Amino acid sequence: MPRQFPLKGFRGPRLRSTAAVFTTLSALAATSLVTGPSVAEPFSAVPCALQRTDAHHSEGLDTWNAAYPRPTRALNAVMVFLSFPDSVPRTTPAELTADHFPATSRFFEQASYGRFTLRPHPLNHWIRMPRASTSYAIQRDWNAKNRDAYLHDALAAADPQVDFSRYDIVYFVADPDAPGVDSDATKVVNLDSPLHADGKDIRRVVTVFERHPPDRLVLAHETGHVFDLPDLYHRPDDGKGDWDTYVGDWDLMGSQFGLAPDLFGWHKWKLGWLDPRQVVCVREAGVTRLTLEPLGAGPGVPATGVAGPPAFGVGHGTKLAVVRTGPDSVLAFEARGPVGNDTAVCRAGILVYRVRSGIESGTGPIEVVDAHPHTEACWENSVYPPLADAPVGLGESFTVPDTHVRVEVEGRTVSGAWTVKITSE
Structure with missing residues (x-):
């Protein structure tokens, strides 16, 4: 393809977001630092295992950052589908689920040699947000106050119908056809001060604003951030030029459109x-x-x-x-x-x-x-x-x-x- 685009690959002629934006929730985008306790792993004594540093999503692997779920077992992910008062959805939750699964689970099943299973638990209905989609000003490099409001409203609307204590990963999936939804805003939001629901701390949420059909393997890329993997593409300061100069096709965290997207x-x-x-x-x-x-x-x-x-x-x-x-x-x-x-x-x-x-x-x-x-x-x-x-x-x-x-x-x-x-x- 003659042109490359970011976040987490490219999408047609539009750019995807990677910028860290601090919110009043202390919500941090995927490029920001979220510290947490470490758990020593068996390979910590291997001489070529680099030590984990304070760099966000550090590539050190002598210890595991316990603030993130480690995908060495089956993990359960809930998909919550959000509609808005200013739009009638033209797709169904089942159709949007099929956009991402079983492709995402299959990717991780193969990449992990069967050691990790991602189990999706999609709702079969829409949950109505209290405000119009345009009121949240959803966009790439999202305004902190608006993103705060979106997360609060989404959690409050879903909590009566979802037992969040049952899930390891949360996907908030917006109606892709709502007028205020911008697909460039898909990202992982890390929460320095977690949200709370059903007695559980929610430290990160995947906010999905994808079109239907979506970018290939976009959810697998975002889920990689949930497991403390970094972005491997290069985002030019002016937004112009090649975004894939660091790793090209060779890892999903560089480009979800790579010819060889298996994880390094x-x-x-x-x-x-x-x-x-x-x-x-x-x-x-x-x-x-x-x-x-x-x-x-x-x-x-x-x-x-x-x-x-x-x-x-x-x-x-x-x-x-x-x-x-x-x-x-x-x-x-x-x-x-x-x-x-x-x-x-x-x-x-x-x-x-x-x-x-x-x-x-x-x-x-x-x-x-x-x-x-x-x-x-x-x-x-x-x-x-x-x-x-x-x-x-x-x-x-x-x-x-x-x-x-x-x-x-x-x-x-x-x-x-x-x-x-x-x-x-």
Whole structure:
């Protein structure tokens, strides 16, 4: 696609919002800081596991921020459909539910290798808001006072009909055809001072203003923020230029329209979907040889991308190699190919990217390293063609710029895994 657009990808010719706006509820947009207690995880002693910092949605993964639900079990999400006095809905809750499910649940089921299930609980009717849609001035970079009013009214209207204590995630879905609804305003609102309903603290709400039909995988992207994942796109100060220069097609948190939108192996490790034994830390100078299983391959989905019965070892092999480059930075190596959520990938191979735990969401905490900086690919479909051919291909070698780290892709196994040599000096 010749043009790229933000938040959480792009939508036709319009831009999506990422700005943090502080409200009188102390409601913070997805790019703001919400602190909370940490819970030590088993991988905290792994030498290449970066420490979590105070950066919002820090890419550190030595501990889990307990202010966020961790998607290592089934989580229940309620979908509340909001109508307004100034509009009669032209769609039904069932139609809007189908816009997002089962696609969103399927994405996470595949990305997590079956370790996480997102269970939607949609209402089957509209709940009427007390004021006209135009009264809330819904828009990208929403006014704090108006957003406060919207959240208060939505919760008050829904509370008599919804037992919020039963749910881990809340989606407030607005009538897409109401005159005051702006689809660019879809985002996660983090609550520094939580709302309360049915004896439960509600610390974050996904406000959905999508058109019907919506952007592809938009709800999966927003739900990623609920799990403490950062925005990986670049938002230019003037709103012009390319938004996908950091990671291109290679992670849902960069673009929901990416050709290979599966979450990075680093994110899967952070979320608890990779075991420590599936991560190789390249700790010393010298040569490390390893076999990397394609990131999208999981139980029942062999590395060749052909579905079949579960096979021993398929989906349980090494997924990620990591070279420590500093106190808060690493280089990560993973195999990407046409399997799982990456079936439309442009170029297969070993993807290399930099991770920095001290960089804020939306300012480049992860950056893909382009192994083919002088070429581009899939210009008709890629959100950022210069990075579409970033992986190191079979038989190729590549020295990562500004490092003494070299990766060589030596071969493929019968099962479709990649044999790799990493040299660190």
